[in-house]
Amino acid sequence: MTYKRQIDRLPIVPADAKEHNVTCHFCIVGCGYKAYTWDINKQGGTEPSQNKFKVDLAKQQGADSPAWYAPSMYNIVKQGGKDVHLVIMPDKNCAVNSGLGSVRGARMAETSYSEARSTQQQRLTDPMVWRYGAMSPTSWDDALDLVARVTCQIIKDQGEDGLFVSAFDHGGAGGGYENTWGTGKLYFGAMKVKNIRIHNRPAYNSEVHATRDMGVGELNNCYEDAQLADTIVVVGANPLETQTNYFLNHWVPNLRGTSVDKKRAELPNEAHAQGRIVIVDPRRTVTVNACEAEAGKDRVMHLAINSGTDLALFNAWMTYIAEKGWVDKALIAASTNGFDKMVAANKTTLEQAAALTGLTVDQIRQSAEWIAMPKEGNARRRTMFAYEKGLIWGNDNYRTNGALVNVALATGNIGRPGGGCVRLGGHQEGYSRPSDAHVGRPAAYVDKLLIEGKGGVHHIWACDHYKTTLNAHQFKRTYKKRSDLVKEAMDSVPFGDRPALVNAIVDAIKKGGLFSVDVDIVPSQIGQAAHVWLPAATSGEMNLTSMNGERRMRLVERYMDPPGQSMPDCLIAARIANNMERVFREIGMAQAADNFKGFDWKTEEDAFMDGYHKHEKGGEHVTYARLKAAGTNGFQEPATGFADGKIAGTKRLFADGKFGGKDGKATFMETQWRGLQAAGKQAEKDKFAFLINNGRANLVWQNAYLDQHNDFVMDRQPYPFIELNPADMAELGLKQGDLVEVYNDNGSTQAMAYPTPSAKRKQAFMLFAYPTGVQGNVVSAGVNEFVIPNYKQTWGNIRKIASAPEGTRHLSFKSQEYAV
Amino acid sequence: MKKCDLMVDLGRRRFLSGAGMAAAGAAATTIGSGPAQAKPAAALVDYPVSRLGTVAELKVNEPKDVSYPDGDAPGVLIKLGKRVPGGVGPDGDIVGFSTLCPHKGYPLAFNTADKTLNCPGHYSRFDCEAGGQQIWGQSTQNLPQYALRVEANGDIVAEGLDELLYGRLSNVL
Numbered sequence: 001m002t003y004k005r006q007i008d009r010l011p012i013v014p015a016d017a018k019e020h021n022v023t024c025h026f027c028i029v030g031c032g033y034k035a036y037t038w039d040i041n042k043q044g045g046t047e048p049s050q051n052k053f054k055v056d057l058a059k060q061q062g063a064d065s066p067a068w069y070a071p072s073m074y075n076i077v078k079q080g081g082k083d084v085h086l087v088i089m090p091d092k093n094c095a096v097n098s099g100l101g102s103v104r105g106a107r108m109a110e111t112s113y114s115e116a117r118s119t120q121q122q123r124l125t126d127p128m129v130w131r132y133g134a135m136s137p138t139s140w141d142d143a144l145d146l147v148a149r150v151t152c153q154i155i156k157d158q159g160e161d162g163l164f165v166s167a168f169d170h171g172g173a174g175g176g177y178e179n180t181w182g183t184g185k186l187y188f189g190a191m192k193v194k195n196i197r198i199h200n201r202p203a204y205n206s207e208v209h210a211t212r213d214m215g216v217g218e219l220n221n222c223y224e225d226a227q228l229a230d231t232i233v234v235v236g237a238n239p240l241e242t243q244t245n246y247f248l249n250h251w252v253p254n255l256r257g258t259s260v261d262k263k264r265a266e267l268p269n270e271a272h273a274q275g276r277i278v279i280v281d282p283r284r285t286v287t288v289n290a291c292e293a294e295a296g297k298d299r300v301m302h303l304a305i306n307s308g309t310d311l312a313l314f315n316a317w318m319t320y321i322a323e324k325g326w327v328d329k330a331l332i333a334a335s336t337n338g339f340d341k342m343v344a345a346n347k348t349t350l351e352q353a354a355a356l357t358g359l360t361v362d363q364i365r366q367s368a369e370w371i372a373m374p375k376e377g378n379a380r381r382r383t384m385f386a387y388e389k390g391l392i393w394g395n396d397n398y399r400t401n402g403a404l405v406n407v408a409l410a411t412g413n414i415g416r417p418g419g420g421c422v423r424l425g426g427h428q429e430g431y432s433r434p435s436d437a438h439v440g441r442p443a444a445y446v447d448k449l450l451i452e453g454k455g456g457v458h459h460i461w462a463c464d465h466y467k468t469t470l471n472a473h474q475f476k477r478t479y480k481k482r483s484d485l486v487k488e489a490m491d492s493v494p495f496g497d498r499p500a501l502v503n504a505i506v507d508a509i510k511k512g513g514l515f516s517v518d519v520d521i522v523p524s525q526i527g528q529a530a531h532v533w534l535p536a537a538t539s540g541e542m543n544l545t546s547m548n549g550e551r552r553m554r555l556v557e558r559y560m561d562p563p564g565q566s567m568p569d570c571l572i573a574a575r576i577a578n579n580m581e582r583v584f585r586e587i588g589m590a591q592a593a594d595n596f597k598g599f600d601w602k603t604e605e606d607a608f609m610d611g612y613h614k615h616e617k618g619g620e621h622v623t624y625a626r627l628k629a630a631g632t633n634g635f636q637e638p639a640t641g642f643a644d645g646k647i648a649g650t651k652r653l654f655a656d657g658k659f660g661g662k663d664g665k666a667t668f669m670e671t672q673w674r675g676l677q678a679a680g681k682q683a684e685k686d687k688f689a690f691l692i693n694n695g696r697a698n699l700v701w702q703n704a705y706l707d708q709h710n711d712f713v714m715d716r717q718p719y720p721f722i723e724l725n726p727a728d729m730a731e732l733g734l735k736q737g738d739l740v741e742v743y744n745d746n747g748s749t750q751a752m753a754y755p756t757p758s759a760k761r762k763q764a765f766m767l768f769a770y771p772t773g774v775q776g777n778v779v780s781a782g783v784n785e786f787v788i789p790n791y792k793q794t795w796g797n798i799r800k801i802a803s804a805p806e807g808t809r810h811l812s813f814k815s816q817e818y819a820v
Numbered sequence: 821m822k823k824c825d826l827m828v829d830l831g832r833r834r835f836l837s838g839a840g841m842a843a844a845g846a847a848a849t850t851i852g853s854g855p856a857q858a859k860p861a862a863a864l865v866d867y868p869v870s871r872l873g874t875v876a877e878l879k880v881n882e883p884k885d886v887s888y889p890d891g892d893a894p895g896v897l898i899k900l901g902k903r904v905p906g907g908v909g910p911d912g913d914i915v916g917f918s919t920l921c922p923h924k925g926y927p928l929a930f931n932t933a934d935k936t937l938n939c940p941g942h943y944s945r946f947d948c949e950a951g952g953q954q955i956w957g958q959s960t961q962n963l964p965q966y967a968l969r970v971e972a973n974g975d976i977v978a979e980g981l982d983e984l985l986y987g988r989l990s991n992v993l
Contacts, residue, residue, distance in 0.1 A: 001905050002951030002962050004982040008865045009990035060892035061987035063925035063941070068987050070922065072960035100924070100942075103958045110960075240943070244958065248942055286956060290943050698956060712960065716953065810905070814936060816956035818943035820929045 001810060003715035007071040013052040013087050014044030020559040021631050022088060023546065024105035025173035025539035026702040028425030029246045030548030031105050032094020032632030035540065035559040040076065040083040066092040066099055072712070073101075075109040076116035077560040083116055086560060094632040096223065096548065097245040104244075104703050111706040112540070113563045122522045122709050124535035125564025130487055131495045135523075135533060140565060140575065143532055147459075148579035149502045150515050152587060154456035155191075157506070164446060164455040165196040166463040171430025171546025172702070173539045174199070174462035174521070174569075178604040181611025182570025183461055184433025186577050190595045192438045195446055195455060199463040200426070202447035202470065203787035204439045207392045208423055210401035214669055215661035216409065219429070220653040221384065221420025222550040222636065226250040227259040228266060228418035229384040230273070231370045235280040235310060235404060236390015236792075237424050240287040241698040246424075246549065247287070251277075255295040267417060271376040274299065278367045281390060282307045283693060283723075283765050284758040289817040301367050304760070305357040307691055308395030308681075308793045312673045314403035315346040316353030317368045321411065326372035328380065328412025335657045335665050342406060342668035356673065372411045382418030383411060389695060392423065393791040396677035397784045402669035409666055415654030422549070427702060430546035432611045432619075442786050447471065451478045456509040460518045461569060462536070464705075466525035468769045470789045472776035473747025483529035485513030490531065505531075519572055522705050525771065536569050537562030542604050543624060544568075545612065547637050551650070554634035555627035570607035574599040621647050678782030678790040688744050688795040690728075694768045694775045695792075697721075708771045718807040720770035722751035724798070725759040736813040737804030742766065744796035747777035752808055757815070764798065865992040867980045872916065872966075873897050875909050875974040883930045886916065888966060888978045889992050893985055894919050894927065895966065897976060898948055900935055905951040908968040908976070916966030916978060917952050920986040923959040937963065 013036045022033040036052060038044075044051040046058040053067035061068045069089045077086045088109040092099035113120045127143035128135040154162045167183050168175040187193040196204045208218045226232060227250050239247040253259040257274030264272055276299045277291050284302065291300045305313060321327060322343045332339045350361045357364070371383050385408045391400055408414055408421035447469055449455060466476050489508035493500040505515055518530035521538050541562035547553040562568075567575075581596035601607045605624050613619045618639030626647050627634060635649035642648065659666035676682045685691075699717055700707050707713040722740060724732075734740065734753045742749050742764075750773045751766050759765065766775045768791070778796045783789050872886040880901040887894050895918045903912035919928040919937060926941035930948075936955065937946045944957025952963030967980035981991050 002953040004951070004962060004965070005984075006982055007984050008867075008981065008992075010984065012989055057989055058993050060993065061925070063920075063987075065925060065987055068925070068989070070960050071984050101958070101960075103923075103954075103960055106958075106960045286943065293943070698958075712962075810950065810953075812947035812950040812953045812955045814934050814945070814947055814955050816945070818938055818945060818956075819931050819934065819936070820938050820940065 003711055005071050010069065010071060010074050011085050012044035012046065012050070012057060014038050014042055015050060015052055015054075017044070017052050020557040021555060021628065022108070022540060022559065023428070023548070023554040023556050023632065024108065025544070025556065026104045027172075027242065028428050028549045029096060029243050030172070030428045030546065030552060030554065031097035031100065031102065031245050032091035032554070033088050033101070033105065033108065034091050034632070036087045036089075037079055037084045037559055040085060043085070064099060070106060072107040072110040075112050075114050075119060077112050077114055079560055081561065086112065091632045096249070096552065098249050100245045100249055102244040103699055104701055107710065107712070108540075111703065111710055112560065120706060120709060123563040124521060124523065124533055124566060126535060127565065128533040129495070130490050130531040133491060143534060144575055144579040145498070146501070147517050147532055147534075147576060148583040149498070150505050151457050151459070152580055152583040152589070153502060153506050154509060154515070155592070156587060156589065158456055160191050160193055161195055162456040163191070163193055163195070164450060164458045165193050165461070166199065166446070166458070166465065167196060167461040168199045168463065169431055170199070170426070171428030175427060176430040176539070176544040176546045177432045177612040177616075178542070178544060178607040179569035180430055181432045182573035182607050185598070185611070186573045188434040188436055188438075189598075190577055190580070194439055195444050195449060196439065197446035200468050201787075201789055202783070203443040203445055204436060205441070205443045205786050205788065207397070207788060208401055209786055210398045210669060211405045211421070212660070214402060214405050214409070215659040215666040216405055216414055216421065217653055217660055218423045219425070219549060219551055220414055221422055222651050223250045225384050225418055225420050225652075227254050228263055228382060229254060229275060230375065230381045230418065231383045232275060232277045233280070233371060233383060233385045234277065234287070235385070235387040236392070236394055237386060237388035238281070238285040238287045238695065239386070239424060240290050241285070242388070242696050242701050243424050243549070244698070252290070252294055255291055255299070270379040276370050277301070278303065278370055280305060280310060280313065282760075282763065286698070286816055286818070293818055301363065301370065303357075303359055303363060303367060305359060307693060307763075308676055309357040310391060310394060311396055311400040311403050311671060312348060312353045312356040313359070313364065314400070314407055315348035315671065315673065316350055316364050317371060318343065318346055318403070318407050318410065319348050320350060320365065320368045321372045321407065324372070326374060327410045331412045331657065332410065335659060336409060336668060337661070337663070337665050338668040339410065342670055345670040345672060346403065346406070348673065371407065380412055382416065383408070383413050384419055385413065385421040386424050388424040388426075390792060393789060395681070395790060395793050396674065397788045397790070398786060399669070399671040403671040406668050406671065409668065414666075415652055415657065417652075420652070425549045428546040428548050432616050445783065445787050447475055448781065450514070451475060453482070453512050455514060458514055458516045460516065460520070460526060460530065462520055464524040464526050467704075467771060467774050467776070469776050470779040470783075470791060471746060471781040472774050472779070479514070479526070480529050482512060482514035483516050483531070485511060486515050486531055489513065519569060521566065524705070534572050535564065535566035536572060537566045541566070542568040544604070545608060545627065551637040552634050553622070553627070553637050554630070554632060555624055557628065568604045570604055571601060574601045574607070676793060677784060678780070678793070680780050680782050681790065681793050684744060684780060684795045685793070688797050689762055690796055690798055691763045692742055692775070692778060692794040692796045693763060693765045693792060694794065695765065697767055700767075700770070704769065704771055716811065718772065719750065719752040720767035720773040720775065721754040722767075722798075723754050723756035723759050723765040725761050725763075726755045726757055728761060729753060729755055732798060732800060734800055735804065737808035737811060739801045739805065740798050741801045742778055742796050742798055744778050744794075746780045749773050749775060749777040750801060754813055758817070865990055867992060869977055869979045871975050872978050873976045875914065875970060875976060878914060881932050881935070888916070889981070892993075896930065898930070898935075900949055902949065904949045906965050906968070908970050914968065914970075914976060915948055916968050917946070917948065918964040918981070918985055921959060922961040922963065922983065922986045923957060925986040
C-alpha cells in the first residue's frame with residue numbers, strides 16, 4: 001500500500017509563536033520559509049485572534065493559502081533543552097518563491113531531529129571513535145585529542161601533503177559562509193593543504209573555470225530575468241525538478257505570457273511577447289513537458305542532441321549569428337577582447353553541427369534565430385542562458401562552458417535585463433576562504449592519489465565519496481582496505497593507552513593505511529570506513545548564512561537545538577585547530593603551532609565576523625543583525641552600502657559593461673570541437689550497448705542524506721530508478737520495478753527499471769548518487785584537463801538481477817509527464 | 821462495529837509509525853487552557869458517515885464529483901474497472917479521493933487514459949490505481965483517499981480519510 005501518514009489534524013500555530021527567518025537549506029534556489037515555534041503544552045485556536053495567521057481556521061482555506069501547512073511541515077523539536085512545536089512553512093513574502101514550497105523544502109520540519117516523534121534518529125549526537133571493533137561514543141576532548149595527535153604526527157612525518165581533505169565549498173546545509181570560513185582558515189590559513197577536494201568532485205577546482213577565465217562570473221543575473229527574457233536557453237538542466245520554485249515562480253509566468261505586463265513596465269520602447277524556450281538535453285524531461293503545457297509546443301524547442309555534442313551546437317550558433325550580424329557590436333568593441341579570433345577559430349557550419357549533434361540544420365538555424373534574430377523595430381532580442389550539470393559534468397567541460405558564454409557575450413546578453421549566462425546551481429553558495437592559490441591548476445586529483453596509496457590522514461567534511469564520486473567502485477574497495485589496516489592496528493592496543501594507540505595508527509599508516517576522520521551530521525557511507533566521527537549541526541540548529549543562484553544572501557536563524565553534543569562545523573574546525581596547536585607545541589613544532597592562532601571563536605557569529613564580514617567584497621556592510629532585519633529577502637551580493645536600515649545590494653553583475661578580466665574586459669574563448677575528450681570514453685561508447693545518462697530528480701535533490709530515513713520518500717523511491725525504453729526492457733526480459741545490474745569495465749551498480757516511452761532506444765537515465773544504488777560505480781576515472789569529472793558520458797550494459805522486490809510492487813510506474 | 825474496527829486499525833498504524841501526530845494534537849487539546857471539559861477529547865476527529873453515491877450509478881472510468889467530509893471538500897468517486905488498493909464494491913474497484921491538490925489546493929483533473937489525477941498548478945500527478953500515490957509532483961503527501969464501505973443496498977458510504985486535506989488543519993472543521 002502507498003504510504004499514508006494517517007494524520008487527521010495538526011496543532012495550530014498560536015498568535016504568539018516565535019517567528020524565525022529560514023532559507024531552505026537544500027538546493028540553490030533558497031526558498032524563503034518561516035519557522036514558528038511554541039511551547040509544547042500550548043496551541044493556537046481557530047479564531048483569528050488565536051492563531052498566527054489571523055484567519056478563521058474553522059473554515060476551508062483557498063488555494064495558495066498562507067495559513068495552511070502540511071503534516072510534513074510540522075514536528076516537535078528541542079529548543080533550549082525543552083520540547084517545542086515546530087512548523088516550517090513557505091513564506092509568501094519571499095521574492096524567490098512567493099509562498100511556494102517544493103516536495104523537498106516543505107519537508108524541512110519532518111526531516112528535523114526529533115526525539116518526541118522519532119524522526120532523523122540517525123543523526124549523530126556524540127563524537128564517535130573506533131573502539132573494540134565498533135564505533136563508540138566519546139567526549140569531544142578525547143576525539144579531538146586523537147584527531148590532533150595523529151594528524152600532527154603525520155604532518156611531522158610527511159609534511160602537510162600527508163593530510164588529505166574532502167570538504168564542502170557551498171552554502172546551505174553542510175556549508176555556509178561560517179563553515180567554509182572555519183574549514184578554510186584551518187586548511188588554507190593555519191596550513192597550506194594541497195591535497196584537498198570538494199564534496200562532489202575529485203579535486204579542488206571550479207566547475208566553471210571557463211566562464212571565470214573569460215571574466216564572466218557564473219551567477220551574473222537575477223531570477224527576475226527569467227520573467228523578462230524573450231527567449232530562455234537552458235542547457236543540460238532540468239529546472240522543474242532541480243530549481244523547482246525558480247522555474248515555477250519565474251520561468252512559468254514568462255512561458256504562460258503572464259509576465260508581459262512586467263516586461264512592458266520595466267522595458268518600455270520595445271516589442272514584447274510571451275516567452276520562448278530552447279532546451280538542450282538528450283533526454284525528454286518533465287521540464288520539456290511543463291514548458292509545452294505552458295507555452296505551447298510552437299514556442300518550445302527541445303534539441304535532443306547526441307550526448308556530449310553541445311559544443312558543436314554552440315559553435316554553430318556562434319558562427320551563424322556572427323554571419324548574420326546579430327551581435328552586439330558596441331559591447332564587443334567596448335568591453336571584450338578576441339571576438340574575431342574566436343569566430344574564425346570556432347567556425348562550424350550548420351551542416352557540420354547537424355552531423356555531430358543529430359539535429360537537423362533547420363533546428364539549429366531556428367534555435368539560433370530564437371536566440372539572436374532582432375525583434376520588431378530591430379531591437380536586440382533578450383536571451384537568458386542557463387546551464388548546469390549536463391554541461392558541467394559533460395564532455396569537454398571547459399571548452400563547452402566557454403562556447404556557451406561566447407554566444408551570450410556576443411549577443412550582448414550579460415549584465416542586461418532579460419539576459420545572463422548562468423549556472424543554475426546545486427547547493428546554495430557560501431564560499432569564504434583564504435586564498436587557494438597554492439592548490440595550483442590543475443589541482444591534485446585527490447581520489448586518484450588516495451587509490452594510489454598516498455596520504456596518511458583524511459579529514460572529511462560532509463562529503464560522501466562512496467555515493468558521489470566517479471570510479472566509485474574502485475575507490476571504495478581501496479579506501480576500505482587502507483582504512484581496515486588502521487582499524488586492525490587500533491584493535492591491537494587498549495584504547496585508553498593514547499601513546500600506544502597513536503603509535504599503532506602511525507605504524508599502520510606507514511604500511512599503507514589511512515586514518516579517516518569524518519565530520520558529518522549522519523553516519524555516511526564513507527563513514528563506515530572512518531575511525532572518528534565528529535557530529536555537526538545543520539542549518540537551523542545554528543545561525544547560517546548563504547546566497548542563492550541570484551546571489552541573494554540570507555541568514556537562517558537558529559530555531560532548534562542541535563542533536564546531543566553536535567556543533568557547527570566552523571566551531572569543530574576551530575576546536576581541531578586549538579588541539580593541533582597544543583599538540584604541535586608538545587611535539588616540539590612551536591613554529592607550526594603558531595600558525596593555529598585566531599581560532600578562539602565561541603559562536604558561529606564569531607566565525608562569520610572573522611570571515612565574511614572582514615574578507616568578502618562588501619562584507620563590511622553585513623552583520624547578523626542587519627541580515628535578520630532583511631528577513632527572507634535579504635539582499636543580492638555584493639553589498640555596496642548600508643543606508644536607511646537596509647543593506648544595498650547588486651541586482652545584476654556587469655551591468656556597467658565592466659567585466660572580470662584584468663583590463664576590465666571579457667575575453668572570448670577559442671573552443672574547437674575535439675570529440676569525446678576524456679580518456680577512454682570513446683572506447684567505452686564503442687564497447688557497451690547503453691548510454692547510462694544520469695542526473696537528479698524531483699523527490700530527492702540535495703536531501704538524500706536525510707531522506708534515506710524518510711518514509712514518504714523511501715516508499716516512493718526505495719531504489720534509484722533507471723528509465724528505459726519499453727522496447728529495450730522487452731529485449732532484456734524486464735518488467736517494471738525489476739532490479740537490474742548496470743555494469744561495464746569500471747564497476748557495477750543496481751537500479752529499479754522504470755519503463756519510459758519517451759526514452760530513446762539504448763539511452764538509459766539513472767538517478768545519480770542514490771544511497772541504494774550508486775551510479776558513480778560505473779563512471780570511469782576520466783576527467784578533463786582541470787580534473788572535472790565526466791559523469792554524463794558513461795556507457796554500460798544492463799541485465800536483470802531480480803524480479804520486482806516487495807518494496808517496488810506497490811509503486812506507480814506511470815509516466816511522470818503532466819497530462820490532461 | 822465496522823467503524824470501530826477501522827479506527828482501531830488506523831490507531832495501530834499510527835503507533836507503528838512512531839509518529840503519534842494526531843495523538844500529539846489531541847494531547848495538546850486536552851492540556852490546553854480553557855475550562856475543564858466533562859468528556860475527554862477523542863484521539864481521532866469524528867468523521868461523518870456520508871452517502872456519496874451508489875454502485876449502480878457508477879460507470880467505469882467516469883468519475884462522479886462528490887464532497888467529503890463536508891461541502892467544502894471536493895472529491896471524486898471512480899469505478900476503475902480493476903481491483904485496486906482501497907477499492908470497494910463487488911469488483912473491488914471503486915475508490916474515492918480528495919481532488920484538492922495537497923500541494924497548493926488547486927483542483928485536480930481526472931485523466932481517463934491513464935487513470936490519474938493531475939494538477940494544473942504545478943503538474944503534480946496522482947495514481948488512482950495505486951492508492952493516490954504521487955507519481956510525480958510537489959505535494960509532500962500522497963493523495964487523501966476515502967475510507968469507503970458499500971451498504972447492502974448498494975449505497976457507497978465514506979467514513980474516513982487517510983491524510984490531512986489541503987486547506988484545513990483538522991479534516992473535520
